[in-house]
Amino acid sequence: MEGHMFECVNQAAVHEELEDETRRLCDVRPFWPMLKLVTRNCGRAERLLDSKIGVLIGKGLHELDALQDQEVKDFRSKMFRISEEKMQQVQLMTWSEWLQACFSPQLEPGGGATPVTDGVNDKQAEASLKVTMHFDQSQVQVRAGLFHGTELLCKPAVSSESSGRSEHVWNSTLEFDITVSDLPRMTRLCFAVYAVMDKVKKQKSTKNHYPVAWVNTMLFDYKGQLKTGDIILHSWSSFPDELEEMLNPIGTIQTNPYTENTTALHIHLPDYNPHPILFPPFDKIYLYLSDGGKKFHIELKEIMERDPLSQLCENEKDLIWTLRYDCMENFPQSLPKLLLSVKWSKHEDMAQLQALLQIWPKLSPRDALELLDFNYPDQYVREYAVGCLRDMSDEELSQYLLQLVQVLRYEPYYDCALTRFLLNRAQCNRNIGHFLFWHLRSEMHMPAVAVQFSLILEAYCRGSIPHIEVLKKQVEALSKLKSVNELIKLGTIKNARSKTKEAMLTKEAMMTCLRQSGYTETLSDLHSPLNPSVLLSGINVEKCRYMDSKMKPLWIVYNNKLLGGDTLGIIFKNGDGTRGCISMVLIMNHWNKMCLCRIVPYGCLATGDRSGLIEVVSSADTIANIQLTSSNVAAAAAFNKDALLNWLKEKNSGDALEKAIEEFTLSCAGYCVATYVLGIGDRHSDNIMVRSTGQLFHIDFGHILGNFKSKFGIKRERVPFILTHDFIHVIQQGKTGNTEKFGSFRNYCEQAYLILRRNGNLFITLFALMLTAGLPELTSVKDIQYLKDSLALGKTDDEALKQFRQKFDEALRESWTTKVNWMAHNVVKDNRS
Template structure:
C-alpha cells in the first residue's frame, strides 16, 4: 500500500489517481470498468493531498505537471512554498487563534500580500510564435507582447533609450488546410493595443491566394518605436478573406461567421475590419490545436538593445495651475468619452488632479499617451505619490482599459483597506478581472489568495467562483493554478469543499435520471410524473446518495449546515430543465426545513450578478438609513450551466395567490382583493399592519431596483410575497432593458411593475388613503436618489463583468441603459422629474401588466 495505488480514466477522460482509500467504490466513476495498479512516485501523504486537490478542483494535477510552461512552473513553485509556510504557522496556532483567523465575522485586513517585485517577468519572448485561434467566436487570434522590453528599471546616467521601429518580420504564413475559403484571397491585419486604445495605425499584409496555405514572406511595420511601447501592449491579429463586390453581395457576414467560427475566419466589409482586432480576447493558447488553423509569425530579436525607463525623481515636473474646466470633466460618469482637448488639459494639470481630484485617476490614465515613452515614465512616477483611493473608487482601475502593471498594483494596494464583508460584496467582479491579468503571478491573485486563506467565508466563495468556470478553456489553467494554491494553503478546508463537490455530482445524476424518465414517458403526463418522482425518491434513499448529501455545509451559505434530506418533501419542478427541489431537515434551525433548488442546464451567472447588485442596493439604502426590506436570496453558479438557488421560506407567487382566489384563470389577474385577503389570512391584528408596512417598503425597493436595472419578463410567477408581507422578485433572465417581445411588439410596456392590487394593499384596502400612497411614493424617490449618488459604482461593477460571457452583457452599449435609467449627467431635480414621469407611466399603463398576467395565468392553467 505504501508503494502502490490504483488509477483510472474518469468520465472526463482524465487520469484520476485513487489515492484516498476512504472513497466508496460507487463514487469512483471510471470511463471503463478497469483500475490500473501503478507505483507511487513520492511520499504517500503528498500523493494523497495531490489526489484530493485534483478531485476538488476538477482537474488532475498531473495535467499541470505536464504543461511545458515556465511561468506555470514558477507560479506553482512559489505558491507551494508560501502555502507550506502558511500551514506551518497554522499548526502553531491555538484553537482560539485558528477560529479567529478562519471564522471571524469582522476580521481586520491583514498585512497584505507578498511584496510586489519590480522588474519584468522571467518569461522570455520567443523569436518565432505560432498563434492558434481561439475556439470562441467572440475572441480573435491575438498574442500578448509579454517580454519586449527586457529591462524596466531606472535609466543609466547619461544614456539615451535606443529607438527601433517595431516590426513583425521575415515570414508570415497562414496554414488553412483543406478549407472552402481557399478560393478567396486572404489578408492578415495586425494592431497594437494598450487596453482598448489603438496605439498606431494597424498593419495590413498583401493579399494571398494559395490553395492549402498562404505565405506572405513580408514585414509588417508599425508607426511606433519599440522604446515607446507600453509594457502591457498587445499585438492582435485577424485573418480574413477578401472578396470582390459581386461575391460580397451574394454572401452575408453572419452566415460565414457561424459556419467557420471555430477557426475565426471573418468575412467582413472594410468598415468592420477594425472591430475584428479585439484586444479584450484572452491571451491563453487554444488547447485544441490538432485540427486548428495556425498563423505563423516571426519577431525580430531586440534583446541586444535594452529599453530603459528614466528614474522617477527625474520626471516629476509641476503641471500648470488649476483650471475651472477640470471640475466639470472629473464629475462625469465612467462611460463619458473624453475628447482630445480634454485629455490634453487633464494631462497638463495632472498634479492639480492629484491634489484636488484624486478620485479622477481613471480619467488621467485615459489621457496618457501610452505610445510615448516619456508620458509613461511621468505617469509611473506620479503613481508613487498619488493619494490612496477608497476601495470602491479603486475597483474601476482593474478594468481592461487599465492594463499597466503599476496601475493594477496601485489599485490592489487600495483594496487592502476593504473589510472582509466589503470584499465578499465585490468578489464576483474581482474573480472576473483575473482574466485581464497577463501573468499568473500578479498582485490581484496574491491579494485574493491571502484574504481567502485568512477568512474561510471568502475562501469558500473564491473557490466556487473559480471552479464554476473551470470548463472554459481561456481560464482553465489560470483558475486551476489559483485553486491549487488556495487548497495547499487551506488544507483543513479541502474535505469540507470536497463533500460539496461530491454532493453536487449526486444531484446532477438525479437530475439526469429525471430528464431521461420524462423523455421516455412523454406521452402520458400523469404516468410520467408518478413514475419519475418515484424513481427520484428511490435514488435519494440509496445509502450512497444519503451519506453524500447529508451533513454538508451549504455552498450557498457555508455557515448553514445541511443535516439530512427530507425525501418525502423533495420533488422536481415542471420546467424544461427539471430543476430539483431538495428539502433538508435542520437541527440548528429549531426543526425547520430548508430548501434549495438545483439547476442543471441553466446559466445562473446573470441571476447571480443581479442578486449581487440588489444586495449592494440594499446596503447603500441602509447606509442612508432607509431599510426597504429587500430579499436578496442566495444564488450560486457551481459549474457549466449548473448551480443552486435558495428557497425563500413561507412565500408564494402572485400567480398562485390570485389563482387560489378565483375559479376562472382569466379573471384571477383582475381580482384586486386577492393579495390583501391572502395577507389577512396569514396575519391578524397588529401583525397585519406590520405586514402591510413590510409590503409597502419592499414594493418601493423593487420598483426602483427593477427600473434602474431594466429587469424584464415580470409575469406573476416571477414576483413573490412572503407571509410576513415582503414582496420580492425572482428569475432575472432579462436585464438592462432587454424586454420580451412577440411579433415585434414589446409585451412589457411599463418601466416597472406597480399594479392596482399592489396599491390596494399599500392603501390598506381604503381607496382614499392617499397618505399611505404618498409615503410609498416618497420611499421610491428617496431610494432612486440614493442609487443615483452611487451610479459610477454600478457602472464599474457591470463593466468589470463584460468578459464573463453573460447573454445580455456583452459590450459597453449594454451598460448605457444604467446611465440612462439613473439619469447620470443630469441634476437631481432633472433626474427626479424624469423618475416621476416614469412612476406616473407605470400607474397609467398598469392595465397592460394585468392583461399580460391574465394571458400567463391562462397558459399556466392549460398546462396543468
C-alpha cells in the same frame, strides 16, 4: 500501498490517479471499466493531497505538471512555498487564534541578472508571419495591432492577400509605427485572420471582409522580457459583436488549447540585441522624468465629475495631462480619467505617470475598483488599485468578490497583485475562501481561464488544507444532485405521452434514488455551498420534488438541526444559466444596505457549467398562485384586486397585519426602483413573490438592461416597472381614498432612486467588471449605457426626479397591460396543469 496506486481514464478523457482509497467506483466513474496499477513516484501523503486537490478543483494536477510552460512552473513553485509557510503558521496558532482566522465574525468596521538594453529607439518593431489554417478560403489576410487596454498604440499592420487551400505563407514583414522603447509594459499584440470575399454587384453593403479567427499575445513575458523568436498561436473563432478593426484586444491572451481544428498562426519576433530586452524597473524609468507644469483650470471640475462611460475628447485629455498635479491635489478620485489621458505610446509619459502613482493619495476601495477594468492594464496602476483594496473589510470584500474574480481574466500573467491579494484574504477568512473557491471552480469548463483558475484553486487548497474535506463533500453532493436531475430528465422523455404517469413514475424514481445509502450519506451533514455557516443535516425526502420547467430543477428540502428543527430549501439548476441571476441578486443585496427599502436578500451561486444553487425563501408564494387560489377561473384571477390583501390578512392579524403592509410597501418601492434602473424584464406573476410577513421580492432575472421580451415584433412589457392596482390596494390598506399611504410609498420610491443615483458610478463600474462573465445581455460597454440613461447621469437631481416621476406615472397609467399579460400567463399555466 506505500509503493503502488491505481490509475484510470476519467470522464474527461484524462489520466486520473486514484490516491483516495475511500472513494467508490461509482464516484470515480472511469470512462472505461479498467484500472491500471502504477508505481508511486513520491511520498504517499503528498500524492494523496495532490489527488484530493485535483478531484476538488476538477482538473488533475498531473495536467498542470505536463504543461511545458515556465510561467506555470514558477507560479506553482512560489505558491507552494507561500502555502507551506501559511500552513506552518496555522499549526503554531492556538485554538482561539485559529477560530478567529478561519471564522472571523462580521463585526469589523468598513473599512534580474540579465542586462537591460535600451538602445533601440530607432528600431521599429517587426514581425514576420507564417500562418497555417485548417479551413478552405480563396483569399485571406491578417491584420495585427498593438494595444494598451482598449487603446490602439499605432496604426494596425495589414498583410497582403494570400491565395491557397489550407496553408498561407507571407514572406513579408509587418511593421508598426512605434519604437520598441515606447512600448508599454502591458502591450498586447492582437491578430485577426479574415477572408477577403469578392464584392457582389447591387449589394448595398461595401463590407467584403469576413472575420475567421483571432488570437492575442503579450509582447513582454511574465518576467518583463521582450519576446523573440518563433511563436505558435492557436486562435479562437467566436467573435464578439462590433469589433474595431476586427481585432479583439479585450479577448484572452491564452491560446486555444483545442488545437486540432483551430487556425494556427506561426509568427517570428526578431532579436534586436545580443542581450534580452527587459522592461526597466521603476528606478530606471525615473531617469526619463522631466519637470511638469502646475496650474489650475476651471474646466477640470466639470470633466472630473462626469460618469465613467463619458468619452473624453483629445483636447480634454491634453488638459487633464497638463494639469495632472492639480488632479492629484483636488480630484484624486479622477485617477481613471488621468490614465485615459496618458499617451501610452510615449515612454516619457509612462515614466511621469508611474512616478505620480508613488505619491497619489489612496482612493477608497469602491473608487479603486474601476482601476481593475480592462482599460487600465498597467502593472503599477493595478498594484496601486490592489493596495487601495486592502482597506476593505471582509464583509465589503465579499460583496465585490464575484466582480474581482471576473477581472482576473484581464490579468495577463498568473502571478499578479490581485491574485495574491485574493488568495491572502481567502486563506485568512474561510467564508471568503469558500466563495472564492466556487466562483473560480464554476468556470473551470472555460478553456480561456481553465489553467489560470486551476492554479489559483491549487494555491488556495495548499494553503487551506483543513478546508479541503469540507469543500470535497460539497463537490460530491452536487455531483449526486446532477445525477438525480439527469435521471428525472431521462424519465420525463420516456414518459412524455402521459403527463400524469410521467410525474408519478419520475417522482417515485427520484425518491428511491435519494433514499439510497450512497446518496443519503453524501448529501447529509455538509456545509451549504450557498452559506457555509449553515450545516445541512439530512434530506427530508418526502418534501423533495422537481419543478415543472424545461430543465427540471430540483427542489431539495433539508432538515436543519441548527435552526430549531426548521426545514431549509435549496433549488438545484442544471442546464440553465444562473450567472445573470447571481449578478442581479448580489447587486440588489448590495443596494439593500444603501437604503431603507426591504430588498429580500437570498442566496444564489453558480457551481459549474450552466448549473447552480438558489436559496428557497421560506413562507413565500408567487403572485400567480395567490391569485389563482382566490378564483375558480384562471382568466379572472389576475383582475381580483382583493386577492393579495386577503392573503396577507389570512397570514397576519391585528398589529402583525399593519407591520406586514408596511413591509410590503417598503419592499415594493425597492423593487419598483431596482427593476426600473436595472432594466429587468420578463416580469410575469410567477416570478414576483410575497412572503407571509409581507415582503415582496422578484426572482428569475433572465432579461436585464432593457432587453424585454417581445412576441410577433410587439413588446410584451410596456411599463417601466410593475405597479399594479392590487399592489396599490395593499399599500392603501384596502381603502381607496388612502392617499397619505400612497404618497408615502411614492416618496420612498423617489428617495430610493436618488440614493441609487448618488451611487451611479459604482453600479456602472460593477457592470463594467462583469463584461467577461458570459451574460448574453452584457457583452459590451454599449449595454451598460442603459444604466446611464435610467439613472439620468449627467442631469441635476431635479431633472432626474422629473424623469423618474414621468416613469412612475407611466407605470400607473399602463398597469392594465400588465394585468392582461398576467391573465394570459395564468391561462397558459392553468392549461398546463
